[in-house]
Amino acid sequence: MSSLTKPITSSPPSSSPSPLRKKKNMEDERRMSTRTRKVAPRMAAALASADNRTQAALARLEALENDNAGIETVEINDDDGEASLDDDDDEGYMQKRHSKGTKRKTRQAKALEDARKAPRSFLELLHEANLESLPPHVPSYLRAAVGPPSKTSRRHFCTVCGFSANYTCVKCGMRFCCIRCQNIHDDTRCLKFVA
Amino acid sequence: MSNIVVLDNGGGLIKAGHGGERDPAVTIPNCMYRPLSSKKFIHPSPTAASATEDLTSAAVRRPIDRGYLINSDLQRDIWAHLFSSLLHISPSASSLLLTEPLFALPSIQRATDELVFEDFNFKSLFVADPPSLVHLYEASRRPYGLLSETQCSLVVDCGFSFTHAAPVFQNFTVNYAVKRIDLGGKALTNYLKELVSYRAINVMDETFIIDDVKEKLCFVSLDVARDLQIARKRGKDNLLRCTYVLPDGVTHTKGFVKDPDAAQRYLSLSDGSRSQPSETVKDMDRTEVMEEARDRKRADLAKNEFDLTNERFLVPEMIFQPADLGMNQAGLAECIVRAVNSCHPYLHSVLYESIILTGGSTLFPRFAERLERELRPLVPDDYQVKITTQEDPLLGVWRGGSLLASSPDFQAMCVTKAEYEENGSARCRRRFFH
Numbered sequence: 001m002s003s004l005t006k007p008i009t010s011s012p013p014s015s016s017p018s019p020l021r022k023k024k025n026m027e028d029e030r031r032m033s034t035r036t037r038k039v040a041p042r043m044a045a046a047l048a049s050a051d052n053r054t055q056a057a058l059a060r061l062e063a064l065e066n067d068n069a070g071i072e073t074v075e076i077n078d079d080d081g082e083a084s085l086d087d088d089d090d091e092g093y094m095q096k097r098h099s100k101g102t103k104r105k106t107r108q109a110k111a112l113e114d115a116r117k118a119p120r121s122f123l124e125l126l127h128e129a130n131l132e133s134l135p136p137h138v139p140s141y142l143r144a145a146v147g148p149p150s151k152t153s154r155r156h157f158c159t160v161c162g163f164s165a166n167y168t169c170v171k172c173g174m175r176f177c178c179i180r181c182q183n184i185h186d187d188t189r190c191l192k193f194v195a
Numbered sequence: 196m197s198n199i200v201v202l203d204n205g206g207g208l209i210k211a212g213h214g215g216e217r218d219p220a221v222t223i224p225n226c227m228y229r230p231l232s233s234k235k236f237i238h239p240s241p242t243a244a245s246a247t248e249d250l251t252s253a254a255v256r257r258p259i260d261r262g263y264l265i266n267s268d269l270q271r272d273i274w275a276h277l278f279s280s281l282l283h284i285s286p287s288a289s290s291l292l293l294t295e296p297l298f299a300l301p302s303i304q305r306a307t308d309e310l311v312f313e314d315f316n317f318k319s320l321f322v323a324d325p326p327s328l329v330h331l332y333e334a335s336r337r338p339y340g341l342l343s344e345t346q347c348s349l350v351v352d353c354g355f356s357f358t359h360a361a362p363v364f365q366n367f368t369v370n371y372a373v374k375r376i377d378l379g380g381k382a383l384t385n386y387l388k389e390l391v392s393y394r395a396i397n398v399m400d401e402t403f404i405i406d407d408v409k410e411k412l413c414f415v416s417l418d419v420a421r422d423l424q425i426a427r428k429r430g431k432d433n434l435l436r437c438t439y440v441l442p443d444g445v446t447h448t449k450g451f452v453k454d455p456d457a458a459q460r461y462l463s464l465s466d467g468s469r470s471q472p473s474e475t476v477k478d479m480d481r482t483e484v485m486e487e488a489r490d491r492k493r494a495d496l497a498k499n500e501f502d503l504t505n506e507r508f509l510v511p512e513m514i515f516q517p518a519d520l521g522m523n524q525a526g527l528a529e530c531i532v533r534a535v536n537s538c539h540p541y542l543h544s545v546l547y548e549s550i551i552l553t554g555g556s557t558l559f560p561r562f563a564e565r566l567e568r569e570l571r572p573l574v575p576d577d578y579q580v581k582i583t584t585q586e587d588p589l590l591g592v593w594r595g596g597s598l599l600a601s602s603p604d605f606q607a608m609c610v611t612k613a614e615y616e617e618n619g620s621a622r623c624r625r626r627f628f629h
């Protein structure tokens with residue numbers, strides 16, 4: 001099922017079928033290519049930088065905004081499980097599949113509909129709004145961000161026990177304060193956010 | 196005059212009630228949750244009466260992501276439940292005053308308008324931004340204070356999804372000067388979750404419980420280096436260690452702090468290094484008996500409890516220095532300075548003198564004190580810095596909204612359903628100066 005929905009969300013028509021009236025309201029120059037990207041900007045940044053450590057740091061920040069630990073994407077449409085079972089049946093009986101052609105189409109249409117209605121994450125919407133194209137004097141979500149700190153120094157806390165950490169893991173870049181914490185780190189979650 | 200519903204649709208809590216009243220009639224979490232025992236997502240009950248629910252390992256769905264409404268289907272469910280069974284109003288006979296975070300994207304505004312007018316058929320809508328409402332409320336409380344005479348203030352809203360420093364001038368938010376840190380209560384809870392899960396018990400699924408831990412035990416440190424030293428000590432010298440007992444589902448369904456007195460001991464830590472020793476000695480006398488008993492019953496994992504030491508202050512610390520978390524953003528004090536500096540120089544002195552703290556994350560003990568300490572060195576010394584805390588930071592925005600809704604010309608400011616149908620969302624929004 002997931003293989004079925006994925007191309008649909010990223011396919012061009014997903015953003016175009018809005019009514020004409022709405023289209024007119026949006027300024028033309030702010031419209032970008034109709035192809036929606038699946039990756040969030042932060043992830044894109046992470047993918048661009050081959051550095052494992054930045055990837056790990058970004059993934060960790062991203063995780064802080066999750067509602068549930070890890071099961072986020074599964075929750076979105078509830079009737080998915082049922083549909084995927086049906087699909088498996090269809091694969092088995094080829095003739096049956098042909099006879100059920102019309103029904104299948106409706107199901108596909110339904111999936112398309114669902115994908116259109118499925119909530120998109122804020123980062124996707126943000127990317128779609130294309131705020132970068134606004135002239136620099138217009139206040140927007142992006143310009144309201146506070147920006148980097150003036151002091152570049154950052155305090156490091158041991159990821160194992162929380163005290164100030166003087167050492168960096170050579171493999172994954174996380175911090176620890178002593179040999180004991182290093183051992184714990186190596187045993188438990190070295191490279192956890194990288195892989 | 197008809198019924199006006201005031202709805203502060205926050206990422207964490209919905210505050211809803213009737214315009215003109217002092218307190219919202221309903222405060223519920225803006226989410227649906229699914230307890231382990233159920234297959235369906237259900238509505239949480241109002242927070243005041245939530246003693247009976249079992250929230251252990253509940254999965255959560257929130258309509259709001261990073262502060263903005265992204266899932267209008269879910270929001271419709273929650274609002275429908277709110278309007279029909281909690282507030283008992285009929286939307287088609289009422290006006291709505293809705294709060295919306297600053298800089299909502301056009302697509303989000305459109306979705307919100309559709310929700311209000313097409314799904315619920317509200318008679319009219321007014322969209323307000325939180326900082327101006329907070330300013331309105333504070334100005335009305337002290338009609339002769341500096342705030343209401345200068346008509347400007349700096350509202351620092353440290354909420355569930357993010358933190359804004361927003362200058363308000365003549366009751367309007369100066370939107371080009373607003374600065375935002377992408378850190379709020381949700382990120383702090385998740386951070387605490389991550390720390391506890393790694394160091395003690397896996398609580399990655401326990402959003403509600405860790406929220407409770409955060410509210411009860413976290414505080415803002417006035418001297419991080421010193422507190423880290425204290426947190427490192429063993430036994431009774433460690434004034435910061437305290438134990439939280441997780442619910443066991445049998446005798447108690449809510450978690451609790453094992454020794455509430457011990458949890459308050461950090462308050463005895465004085466600020467100055469000079470007077471500190473005598474104070475701690477006094478403190479030791481008081482708690483000595485308790486200490487011995489406590490050391491014996493140190494946290495024991497089999498009994499589903501965990502100790503917190505430095506996590507208690509390192510978690511709220513992130514608001515003051517997000518860089519520690521690896522975020523490339525300035526801390527709260529610097530955020531305020533940048534917001535003020537983006538305004539006209541004539542306003543600077545007044546803004547620094549009327550800083551209002553609001554939002555749930557400012558409820559950490561000593562938040563204002565710490566902020567003042569960080570802010571003072573950054574502000575030119577001929578300006579005064581004065582930080583006002585609200586008596587109830589969670590409800591500040593709502594009360595401002597209630598005040599606005601009870602003003603005589605409120606109806607004239609609204610966009611009616613007919614106007615919406617005629618002009619569409621984008622036109623109507625111009626009226627709110629967004």
